[in-house]
Amino acid sequence: MTQKIVRHILDTIADLFPDAHCELRHSNPFELTIAVLLSAQCTDETVNKVTLDLFQKYKTPEDYLAVPLEELEQDIRRIGLFRNKASNIQKLCRLLLDKFDGEIPEKHEQLIELPGVGRKTANVVVSNAFGVPAIAVDTHVERVSKRLGLVGWDDSVLEVEKKLMKKVPREEWTLTHHRLIFFGRYHCKAQNPMCTVCPLLNVCREGKKRMKSGPIRKTITNK
DSSP, X not given: OOHHHHHHHHHHHHHHOTTOOOOSOOSSHHHHHHHHHHTXXXXXXXXXXXXXXXXXXXXXXXXXXXXXXXXXXXXXXXXXXXXXXXXXXXXXXXXHHHHSTTSOOSSHHHHTTSTTOOHHHHHHHHHHHHXXXXXXXXXXXXXXXXXXXXXXXXXXXXXXXXXXXXXXXXXXXXXXXXXXHHHHHHTSOSSXXXXXXXXXXXXXXXXXXXXXXSOXXXXXXXX
C-alpha cells in the first residue's frame, strides 16, 4: 500500500469522524485506568453506566481496598468477568500504593506492571491521560485495519500496532486510534458494515469482496 493511499484513508476517516474521542467517562488518570480495565470484552456504554456510581463511591486506591472483594464485585457485577476484574482492581490499587505513591505512573513500561493492564490499556492511558502519542489496538482498530489492507490478515495485535505506527505520522497516532474506533463502531461494523455507502469502498478489499458476493443487509447494530 502506498503512502498516498494511506493518507487518503486517514483523511477520509477524519472527515467522517472529526470529533472522535475516548468515550469512557473519566476525570483523571486513575479513573481512566479503572474504566479501561473494566472495558475488556465489554461495551463502553455499559462501563459508563457502572462507573457513574462507582466513581462516586471510590475515588482513591485506598477506597477500593477499604471494602471486601465481594462488595466490589457486586458494584461492578454488570460488567463481564466482574470477579476477575474486581480482583485485579484491588491488586492494582495495592501496587499503586506500594510502588507508585498511589498515583498512576506515566511510563508505558510501568503501566503494564499493573494487574489487569496490558499493552492496549497502557497505550490508552498514556495517550489520553498524559498526551503521549500511541495507537491502542482494540477489536475495532484491528478489524478496520485488516479490512482496509493497512495490515495483513494474519497479523497479531502487536504487529498491527507496529505497522500502523510506521504508516501513520506520530503526531496523528492518538487521533487515528480514536477515528479507527469510531469508524469500526459506527460504520465498518463487524456485522453488516455499511459498504454500500462507504467512501473507502474503492480501497477496501473486504468491501469489494462483500459487494461481489451479493446484496448487503442493511440491518444496523451498534456495539
